[in-house]
Amino acid sequence: MGSDLFRGSELQSFLARRRAILKGGLAAAAGMALPGLIGRAQAAPAEPLQFIGWQYNPQIVAENVEIFKKLYDENVNYELVPGEYHAVAETKLIGGQHIDMMYSEEDRLLRWNKAGWTRTLDGLPGVDEIKSKMYDINVHNLSLPNGELGGLPYYTGFNSFVCNEKHLDAAKIEPPASWEEFLDQCRKLKTDKIAEYPYISAWGRQWASISWELFSMWYSEGAKVFDENFEPVFDQPFKDILQLHRTLYEEQMIPQDVFTHLGESVPNFATGAHTYMVVHEYDQKVFNTPETSQIAGACRNALMPGKTRSTFIWTAAYQMSANPIDEQRVWDLMQFFGGKAKDGNYYVAKRWALEFGLSTPHKEVMEDPEVVESFSKWKDLDVSTQQLESATTRDVAKSTWFPEWDWYMMGEVQDYIRGQTEMDELIDRLQAKVVEVKQMYPD
Structure with missing residues (x-):
């Protein structure tokens, strides 16, 4: 990798x-x-x-x-x-x-x-x-x-929350409005054998994968992650999203080999085996194209769950x-x-x-x-517009040191998700890394 x-x-x-x-x-x-x-x-x-x-x-x-x-x-x-x-x-x-x-x-x-x-x-x-x-x-x-x-x-894009409508219809549910509701739905989908792994996303340690998914979900829950002075804010919403990731993995709501998936797990969702995904918005076109997907026409974009319903937006x-x-x-x-x-x-x-x-x-x-x-x-333009208008920019990226911290964070979070470290230890390491990289790359 x-x-x-x-x-x-x-x-x-x-x-x-x-x-x-x-x-x-x-x-x-x-x-x-x-x-x-x-x-x-x-x-x-x-x-x-x-x-x-x-x-x-x-x-x-x-x-x-x-x-x-x-x-x-x-x-x-x-x-x-x-x-x-x-x-x-x-x-x-x-x-x-x-x-x-x-x-x-x-x-x-x-x-x-x-x-x-x-x-x-x-x-x-x-x-x-x-x-x-x-x-x-x-x-x-x-x-x-x-x-x-x-x-x-x-190009410009944001991370979108997409759903497999075939699974929603089978479970008689609508897209969740909160991450708590999302987790409850995943448990029901698994128990009812509608989806063995209801959730899938890009959890690999790559620059467009787990970091982007995490920041999208952090922003959706109201976590700042970094304040306007680029100081870390590892508050309860920040921790809640991390705990959600660990729970999804522990309860096998996501494939256990997700860290090694190719193509940012896009081919996986296109099989129709999963219900929900946080993914680059443009990939919905892949999911709704018959030549590239087994659920063409059934992939629906919904607002991100969470307290703010925001997401991460970027411009390459x-x-x-x-x-x-x-x-x-x-x-x-x-x-x-x-x-x-x-x-x-x-x-x-x-x-x-x-x-x-x-x-x-x-x-x-x-x-x-x-x-x-x-x-x-291939997408609901009204929902897409709403998501765009509520999206959050990652301003901390406008620092010389952030890429170093971001790379380190991805590896540490993967270890936490797998149960190799605990929350307090993870937070301490992420805090210490901010101090270290700021010394290495003073802006």
């Missing part, structure tokens, strides 16, 4: 090198990570732009690269990064590989900017107009603490190198992928929306009648 970077002594060596660069700031990072690039800012168009991305439909990304190359008479080298993307990308940057544009999540915006690997977009032509045509919450997601735009959007990004081989060329590439091309078309954002159900911060795309009609075929 993940990369070999996260095993034993190799992990410690990697983290030590990464911390040295991240703590060194712009000058040190630029000097170590990007050697030999002085004087190349005005590179000839024949020199390819370097673009890296993670493992989500890379064949479509490659096709979009070809469209860009033809439209702009350009040259681009696109590299698919396997494994734990952000760790591998940081290794590449530390090692000196030049990258002009890269995928990233919000928790890398400030981190990579402070390391000197990426730049903000303020001052580039058309940025203010681009921001004015995006939803405010997404501009917030993409902005650094100082207000500058850290990247252009790849494209970031620009602090030292692009040619600023205008890279800006053209970023606008093509992260917004509108020079001919006025949203080639990438609209394609992601229509083919894969990915939402975008760009109002013009989300309000396009074709996109609205497409989305309405």
Whole structure:
């Protein structure tokens, strides 16, 4: 699971090198990570732009690269990064590989900017107009603490609570409004042999898995997790959600091999064997498509249970190198992928929306009648809108240290769920880790 970077002594060596660069700031990072690039800012168009991305439909990304190359008479080298993307990308940057544009999540915006690997977009032509045509919450997601735009959007999403209506009908129940009701329903579904494992979700130790599911449920229950000063708030709602996870595992309401599932457990729910799932919103399109699901037409989105009914919302990004081989060329590439091309078309954002159900911060795309009609075929738009309006941003991600804590937290929570530690011990460890990583990466 993940990369070999996260095993034993190799992990410690990697983290030590990464911390040295991240703590060194712009000058040190630029000097170590990007050697030999002085004087190349005005590179000839024949020199390819370097673009890296993670493992989500890379064949479509490659096709979009070809469209860009033809439209702009350009040259681009696109590299698919396997494994734990952000760790591998940081290794590449530390090692000196030049990258002009890269995928990233919000928790890398400030981190990579402070390391000197990426730049903000303020001052580039058309940025203010681009921001004015995006939803405010997404501009917030993409902005650094100082207000500058850290990247252009790849997509935006939130975690959704989805239900298998076949199971609901068999049990004669409606989606739960609280996590207590949810647990009671899971017990009934199991006792009545409607579902051996009523719940499924992504519980693997990966950057888009158990952490995102936990934060969605924490926010739905009213847990802050971190306050406005990024100090931990491990209160009762925080603990209640952790206890819920342990109970689900102990009572076998979720498969016991869930920590090792591939594909963020999406293929598992598509079998129709489970009743409920907390999952990336766009995956509902997978569940309601006959070619990819055994419950097509029966997957319903409902508001998250919990005291606030909130969830976790994020905006993935494209970031620009602090030292692009040619600023205008890279800006053209970023606008093509992260917004509108020079001919006025949203080639990438609209394609992601229509083919894969990915939402975008760009109002013009989300309000396009074709996109609205497409989305309405696989999800309840009214419920989706309600969930979006109540969603919570994870602002603590705008710190250099959060990814380190987040990775550590996932492993500790997995141990707690399996009964290897107790709540007080877990909380003490998570508190201590906050102190440790803040010392390692002072913002």
